[in-house]
Amino acid sequence: MATPASRMLRLLPLLVLLAMVLAATADEEQQLPITLPGCPDKCGDVSIPYPFGIKANCFLPGFEVVCNETLTPPRPFLAADEPISNGTTATRPYMMASNYYYEPQRPLQLINESLSPVELMDISVSQGQLRVHGAFSFDCRINQTYHSTRVQLVYLPMATSFLVSQERNVLLVIGRKVEASMPVPLDCGTTLGVRTAGRCLGKGWCQGDIQVNTRGSKVEIKPGANYIDWPTSPCSYGMVVDNSWYNFSEQDLDGDSFLRRNEERGVPIVLHFTIKDIECPAEGEPPPVGYACVSNNSECIDGPILPSHYCNCSDGFHGNPYIPDGCKDIDECKQPKLYPCYGKCKNTPGGYECTCPTGKRGDPKAGHCTDIFPPAAKVSLGVIGGLFLMAVLAFYVLLRREKRKMRDFFEKNGGPTLEKVENIKIYKKEDLKPILKSTNIVGHGGFGEVYKGLLDNTLVAVKKPISSGNVAHNEQFANEVIIQSQVNHRNIVRLKGCCLEVDIPMLVYEFLPNGSLHDILHSNDKVPLDLDRRLSIAAESADGLAYMHSKANHKILHGDVKPANILLDDNFIPKISDFGISRLIATDKQHTNYVIGDMTYMDPVYLQSGLLTDKSDVYSFGVVLLELICRKKATHKDNNSIIRDFLQAHKTDNRANELFDKEVAIASNMEHLNCVAVIAVECLNLDVNQRPHMTDVAERLLVLKRSLRRE
Template identity: 55%
Template sequence: MVSPSPRSRPLPILLLILAGAAVIVAGQGEQQPITHPGCPDKCGDISIPFPFGLMPGCFRDGFEVTCDHSFDPPRAFLADPDTNRITVTEHVASAVPDDPYLAFDSNTSYLPIELMDVSVDRSEARVYGPITSGCSTNSTHYMMEDQAMSLGRISTETDGPFAVSEALNVVIGVGWQAGVSDGSSYSSTVACRSELPGGHLENARNGSCAGRGCCEAALRQEEYQYGPITEVAPGLMLDDNTLWRTSPCSYAMVVEKSWYNFSTPDLYGDRTLPGRFPRGVPVVLDFAIVEGAACPAKGQRPPPDYACVSNNSYCVNATVGQSGYALSYVCNCSEHYQGNPYIVNGCQDIDECKFPDLYYCASNGICKNRLGGYDCPCKPGTKGDGKLGHCAEKFPLVAKAIVGTTGCIFVIVVLSFIFLLRKEKKKTRKFYERNGGPTLEKAKLIKLFKKEELMPIITKKSNFIGKGGFGEVYKGNLGNEIVAVKKTNSGSLLENEQFANEVIIQSQVIHRNIVRLIGCCLEVDSPLLVYEFLSNGSLHDILHSNGKKPLNLDIRLSIAAESAEGLAYMHSKTNTKILHGDVKPANILLDDKFVAKISDFGISRLIVRDKQHTRKVIGDMSYVDPVYLQTGLLTEKSDVYSFGVVLLELISRKKASDDNSLVTAFLEAHRRGERATELFDDEIAVAEELEILQNLARIAVECLNLDVDQRPAMTDIAHRLLIMNKSRNS
């Protein structure tokens, strides 16, 4: 965010003061009392354990709860709104020439803090925290709802029992263009920033708060604060208001860590988030007994109002409050006890034998509960310690003979396994040599994988992502990288040195618009090729699949320019000229940012020995150059023809077919000197785009010229498309 000049300042910071979360852990075993006798322990669906309480004499100072029965079911609120409350201030601002963000009206109201649940064993409570919002009502007017949750005793210098948990809460910002401060300092430091440049929704990801539509930051404890946070104010700073028509609101909130799951619909509409969470978002609070005293020293007599009244409980010093100087503590049940340490006999012994998943006792042991723990003696006929899993049967003489026989069988099995292993290694070596392994070893240009690394990927059905004429493709993880593993069809590859030469050529092609060959595995009957994985699949899938995605003209033009650049590099900028031979949308892959990359230029293996005449036509007949079909001579102009068909598919979103109907339609329109407006995809065929679409169609028609010498070179096509693409983005 750019700092404002004296005559231009950003929208006012919307402060949000929230508090944190904990879940009541139900007591194991029978239901135990959680409050004093005669005191209600529920408000609607919420349990109210002491020191919290609903009636005089049922709570400690600072822990009073009000139960509002006007709701169904009733809802619980922290009592005394002068102490714990949510302040809601609405600001209305409008842009004027001298002061573009002048606030001319505000209204303040107060709300009680609603309680979600309480956990006395973790000294935590969860409450509903508010959501700060900044909304545009039109291009010049704004509505800011500044929400602040206050904890503590405002009218006195004594700190309250609650503090926002830094460890269990985070600061969240949601919006198309907004900076969010955590509000824990007096500076305007931006804790995180949410941006979607140009409003491109495809850059946002559901469930991700990495800065694209949603950002997340930890709560910070500043140097001037000596205790836990009792007042948090994340600020929402809108960088500009150019997106008010499509996204009128941005939000800031402090929320329980991992609770909020970002969804792209949150970016739309007026006050979407408050609509999804009308009661607020969960925030975790730490609480402690704050009465000017710490835990009594060993041997010291506890004070009269000492809170840890249950037997088998103990005290832990804590610090809660804005100043951090207040002496306070919390109470816990001793090990092997559970319940409420704040009431008499609240900590009860745990019957560990009822919970074998938590307290281990060997299957041939006998679990016996006792106060403060449990025992697990071994059953008769066995010896050891059942708690350590050491209950072993006593070993009779007859068993020794059985063990000896079993040992002999084991040796035979091991020897057989070694024999089979050596046989398998010999077979693996044979495959390795047949597939050109020694040649690739000498080249030292590509990684050679062991079959043990790749077999788990290609044998798992859920990893299968596609099949073509060359073989099957699987997606998997190799180390920290997601890769695509191509399992070739048996017998489809060249033998030995020829295959190795093709792999060497592919490994030398390093370009941002060509799919990178990472390595291969030669230790199997049909070699496995490992390529970089591109998450958006092929251009064919994007254009023609049932769930096809919206594709604006800027992205299509970028795909065309990048594909042309990749082919131009193969034709003229590598040591050995590489012809693709099968250019089509299925062989143009897209990464997560829709960057296009050329794949499957396997026909280059036929060029290694300077053999240009092929005995068999390789490629999809819908895209193959008619001249190549007649002569069998594959040249770079054959790829140019195929690229022309791809361009027509890109601007029409119609599939090319064996009868060449798509090509014929565009060529006829060109011959008649007419614009092919009706042939363009309706999604992009708008008046202001027709000129650039016609230019693309003209390039495609040039590529489709039956006179090979009249077709442009790929370098020329790439240059023209690059200029068109840059002019669009300038």
Template identity: 55%
Template sequence: MSVVMWFLFLFLAAVPAAMAEQQPPSSSSRPITLPGCLDKCGNISIPFPFGVKPGCFLDGFQVTCNHSFQPPRLFLAFETPDYNTFSRTSFHQVFDDTTRYDSAGNSSDYSSNSSAMPVELMDISVARAEVRAYGLVRSSCFRANNTYQAQQLQATTLTAPFTLAAMRNVLVGVGLRTKVIMATSFFYTRTLVRRLTCDSETSLSPDQATSGICSGLGCCQSIVTPTTTFFTFFEVDFNWGEEVIMPDDPRFPCSYGMVVESSYYNFSTEDMYGDDVLPKKFPRGVPFVIDFAIGNGSCPVAGGPPPPDYACLSGNSSCANATSDKGGYVCKCLEHYDGNPYIPNGCQDIDECALRDQYPDLRKDYPCSSDGICVNRLGGYDCPCKTGMRGDGKNGTCTEQFPLRAKIAVGATGALLATSVCVFLVLLRREKTRMKEYFKKNGGPILKEVSNIKIFKKEELKPVLKSSNIVGKGAFGEVYKGVLDGQQVAVKRPAVSVDAAQKGQFANEVIIQSRIIHKNIVRLIGCCLEVDVPILVYEFVSKGSMDDILHGDRKEPLNLDQRLSIAAESAEGLAYMHSKTTTSILHGDVKPANILLNDEFVPKISDFGISRLIAVDKAQHTNYVIGDRSYMDPVYLQTGLLTKKSDVYSFGVVLLELVSRRRATYADNNSLVMSFLDAHRIQSRSRTAELFDKEITAARDMELLEGLAGIAVECLNYDVDQRPEMTEVAERLLMLRRSCHK
């Protein structure tokens, strides 16, 4: 029994933008439509002659932006059911009518509507004079209850100015045994006007079908040629006028048909299996391409005036007659221009040189040889040959005119220069990398957070670190005098590298001194961490060290009052470190060389390289003994246990040097210390008097000197517990100084 089954085609959803042909970019500020007109619906641009409201489109180019979807969708505004008011759900309910047949082909339900469905657009290209739209995949299926169901929708209508694009669309059929027909007909009379068909059959075995190949086995396709683009009211049908045959294999219950953009659909054998596979695979449909043209007129005769309603309004545009049998014409921007030719000033000059760089595939369209230099100009571009060459880069005719010897000389010079630059850059990069490593290794990430300490760049210290600025030099390194940030500073640069264990203590010295603010302690201004051994920047103390004043080349006379003042204020600085900070600080290397004097002989404790932060009344144990052994506590030498009393012992030795002006030396078993201890033990005032510096041995001062020596001897007690605290030493020295003044 013959059954006519009508399967009409609606083009609905959107293909990903990535499938669109790549086009050179247009300026984001370049208008695409008339002033005051909507230029976008959801993600789709609306260029003139298309438009939504009156005055924004040419006749036949009205579109509707349906905001019931999110994002909104764009449709051609044909006379259709009132789809502008459809919700997301009702849109599909109204237009998804079905016709059901039993196995004998008898209709169990049939519904139809002769009106056309709206065509949803995916994008519009005025440059190609085409739009891309969507249509559903049509299906014809036998259900499990032996009923035949064919999905049916209203026919798709393309009226002027729209036609199917020739050679850009194909009719595709998928199924075990499928005959698909695209026809223009009149719905009620079912009069077939013209048709395009394709047949798919795998009569022997489904294994005959091969994924990726659509040649009639499981998949067929026919190209929409210029002779079939006339369809304006078309539908997709299966087995036109033939008997409906139940499938032999229940694994293949459905046949499919669709009009789709060429090369979009890639056949897979899995599409033949199961129930409604392709409609589920493409729930919003597949794209197809529509051409458009302006009206029924034609381009003006060369040299003649354009008609009053001429649509090519932009300068730098041209007109081309449409190739379809519906007539009309399209507008295009001239070569080397891009934009919308349908609006005034819509065609703008393009930068071919920039396009060549951004889109290498366009270089064949805008040739410029490697020997030329691309230069953009209005209405085109030039490609002059590079310096030293002649010809035309567009034609690839650039030839060299530079003499060989000159080329060799220039090449050699250039190579040498390039090599030098490369070497310099490599060394510069290596140096920067090394400085970053030093900065991190020297505690930079921690010290950056310390307040009142400036982290200097290596470059900032270069003006100071000159041989002419050296003011001190020894085994420890060099000290430079200079000016940084408008103030005099002393820059201490160690002479040799230190081991990893000592480097780990560097941040400790900086942290300690950042916490100390006292008139008798040298203020640390900052440090440089971008070197192997960090460099410290201190306030400048003009007279140098006590060691220089007592024993060195810069020796100066000192009266008893000055010496008592130096002793008392030095003790005050050490007492502050021991007892008047939130955390007790041990110096660890108290000696005359680390007590600096300014022009008024005010002492300042310096050099905290081996200092330690400890809790009050606790000891700090170290695995290695460091410091000057001539001033070092013998208990510390034996045990490695550094305490506040270790600093007291060292200060006792400093007091002996201060009153005797004799240097303490470890090599001779420290005869200075032993001499004073022996004299004190036998209580011989005469022997003690012989040890004092002759400058201060006036008879009236002997009692003060003996008191000063007595304090020193108490500091040197071998029994750590019998030594006085530094605060007590400072108070007693202050009392001696006041007695001297009286």
């Protein structure tokens, strides 16, 4: 048989786990901010939440707290005028005590008066209230002919943001034969009086409601005419006090135990606090200057006396609404005693969802969940559930297979290597799925389709290759990633990333809004192009190709230079794109059996020999120059080629001039157009060695552009 000790040992891990959960919940509550960063949030054992504060810049005007650290433990006081003296015009709360002595047949005689600051007990930000140690008045007999009287009050000047709460306080009277009254401010014009005889809630004590919110807690008491009981009941008391505080005791009528117990610090009084002179804004209006409800998920509440307001966190949130982001969501599921749920609990912002367990329905918050189906129906549901489970398992298997397939593609396409390439982001297939729609297609290239879309909040162009059974595609696209990651030039399209989880990798480029040079020159909606812009496009495109040939880390050959592969940004700055074919040539020692590219612009020497060189790109660029100055589309057919026509016409100057685009073929431009034509003819030379280098072409075009602008 298990002993109690052994059973306790078995329960120990569970008890430890429970303690850890409770501790974690407590830590979460303690982490809620109550004041501004860097500000003390306690004085002794009392929390000081904002808008109250102790240090400078830690409180709103009128909410300063003084922490008296000479006391043990330290005690907080509402900041008071210094010095407080009789006759001054006070602007801050204070406590006043007036001591009298009384002899029969003679008026009360004042002995002394004292003023002191008001001690703070606690603050409730959510209720816009605080409790203070408040004053109480008393009348105590010393002998048959002499007794002393004290009239005490807490006074809250008009300049303060505080009021004695009508709802939370009562006028309390203790004594066998005594009447008490509370003078109400003059603007109210009434006096509230309570008499113990015949009206008390219990023998020797009674209480009455305060009729208005007031700025003072003064209570005047008058003992009855019969003094026979003074040896055993010498004292009577009157006070404004927190309505939940007092529990009557017979001892409070016998002797002066109540006086001795509470004389040092007084009794608790509840005060309202508000932000003065500022009302809550109407719905749709902007907050006024000085509006204090700065936290998200907070709300404004009108104060007891307008104009004023105080703040609270919205339903389902708790914390401090007076500080930024001070109201935090309540996790109701962690507090089942306050937020019951006898089913499945799910926390939501500002609330929680409570649903019945599977197969039951009802009101789970009230504990009423009953079975939905009878036993026979449950059998049918079990069969259906089994089929559904099989479908889920099949879907899971297919999903695993698809993930494995994508992982294989990733590794085959060089993912482990490309992950180490700088300045290149590897996107998942799901990242690009919203972009790859037919409505987003903006172009078709030699190797696939180009889509426009948003990625990381930036417009991009996604190139999706179309598989044609040619194994060279994988090598070509993988090489574009490696090569273009090393290219950094204003006239070359920037590669942002790639997706490798597909059979043929997809590339993500910066998006250029003005499309290609081919579109600008030959589309139905032709864009006007003066000679200056054409020379700029020619010179900068040549500079991009020159960079690839001689200035990049490794020599890069384009292999498919044409207007469709020269893209333009919103300022018509050209950028070279689609030069991945260079990988094919490098793999086969500069020769290839697969001549890939647009035949219209292809170097005839490369077409015959399979040998791609930088002079092959120069030839193709010569064709581009002809299209720029003639604005006629080059074709591969011999009977309709501007290359043939221009080379023949160039032998006769007059005939060549007739081929120039009429938009720019004006007298002042002819010299520059002929210079461009000369460069184009040199680029088209069938003798490879007679063609200029691209750096020379770029420099000569740049000189032409500068000379045009100087004229």
